[in-house]
Amino acid sequence: MSFPWAKQYEPTNPVMKFLDEKLPLPRLVFNAVGAGYPVPRNLSYMWNFGVLAGFCLVLQIVTGVVLAMHYAANDAVAFNSVEHIMRDVNWGWLMRYAHANGASFFFVVIYLHLFRGFFYSSYKAPREMVWLIGVVIFLLMMATGFMGYVLPWGQMSFWGAKVITGLFGAIPVVGEPLQIWLLGGYAPDNAALNRFFSLHFLLPFVIAGCVILHIWALHIPGSSNPTGVEVKSESDTLPFHPYYTAKDGFGLGVALIIYMAFVFFMPNALGHPDNYIPANPLSTPAHIVPEWYFWPFYAILRAFTFDFILPAKLWGVLAMFSAILVWFFLPWLDKSPVRSGHYRPLFRKFFWLLVVDMLILFWLGGAAAEEPYVMFSQIATAYYFLHFLVILPIISSIERPEPLPFSITEAVLGEDDKAVLGDNAKPAA
């Protein structure tokens, strides 16, 4: 699939011709991220984060495979093997800091990618499948990130594993046996550490597979754009290469400068000092928090403090998972035919309110589990679900959107020949 004016792959080198006949891999690349993929000409830097996320995945897999060469997933030696990586292995400190900060970098990129998706309604038809697969990738990332944090077997690793597997214990009837089965014991131990390591190694490759599906699904309708108006003619698009390889390359350079500043100058800024204390099953750290990228969801988990038909513990778990699962229904909750937030005055206001709400949840997730934070969490959580389940459907039915441009070309140049004279008024160049 592609637009009819997409450039065709025409190899001239005999080796490439041979390859193209037997296994058209270069053709696939050409059509996916090369000159053969026409992309809307008006993409802003908000469209940079897909490529950046792909870079992060490769970065994490490369540094992760290196770390796995030196790490030992055994509760007796895991902590020391991480110190061995830091002190003895050539460049081991760089590999570990690059991997640990790489996880944060990955989540920053994904949160910005999601921000773009929410504002420009990237989830709407015909890109529902792109969105659904994306949410699956996000869930897989969260599982992978959590299990990776357990591997150094420090205090936060151990108690993180205990608390998060405890979530499953909230499920009625099967909860406790399920938790014991997940851990392979009554508390996190060697069995849990080993299986977390195995799955932490496996899941990134599952993510890579989902990324391929994500891109495949995206390339059927083609990329969305800041106007939300679909591509109508060749003048609306540019070939991905060299235009967006250059733009994404520049964005990558800027992102790497920020990332490397963390890796080299403040590698532990996003970590927790308690994780440099070896795991101790008999002593819980005073203030236990997950990694920063889980904070908004952690705040939702802790917001439920009272039993109401179901136990509070179960409500918390249900709400936390629902906070992400509700995204699966977004394409059908937001029925407005207009995609871009730029042309939706009412949606835009509530969108920013949601952003503020999520930032508040983020702040509360990192705060102590005491008043007034708990009350704030309850209010912010209530608003979060209110936005998706009530406000968004209402907005999409009562809102009067602003007029859309005729085409991407008109949005960019202020005029589009075809808008005035009809299609094919001017012969294609």
Place this chain on the structure above:
Amino acid sequence: MATTTDTAFTDAAAEGGVRRRDFIEIAAVATAGVGGLIAVLPLVSQMAPSKDVLAESTTELDITSLEAGQSIKAVFRKQPVFVRHLTPAEMQAADAVPVDDLRDPQTLAERTIVGHENILVVMGVCTHLGCVPLGAAEGENKGEFGGYFCPCHGSHYDTAARIRKGPAPKNLEVPAYEFTSDTTLVIG
């Protein structure tokens, strides 16, 4: 888009086939390329021996109780080392061989330290494919030449641990070592 290309060609014609943008393109791609290559360096280097492995690089041995005709096995860099106290008969047998007839020509004197010619220190690693040769322990097969015999592919070493028969290309390696006293030696 046609206009973009036209402008580019016009500029190129005006500047003798070289566009100003060519410089930017080459500089950008070169920077990314060099950066990528530098990033590969730690990825390759991390597989080399780590600092704790390098720190294991010496082994100290006390050979006070090693009598003529006896051998001991020690460990140097996680590999066996054979230390043999040669008998006068074994030394004579080694010196009697014409050096030119050997596959890897070396005299016993070249393979030992002056003043300690009767102490032969070699790596217990066959130079063929790395098995541990027999002959260091009591009652083991010492091969046709009374030194060491590798059971994997049948390499025979003589009393100076030189290759005499079989597929191995080199004599058993003599590691760097020194005597810190008459009865103490340090390997590595």
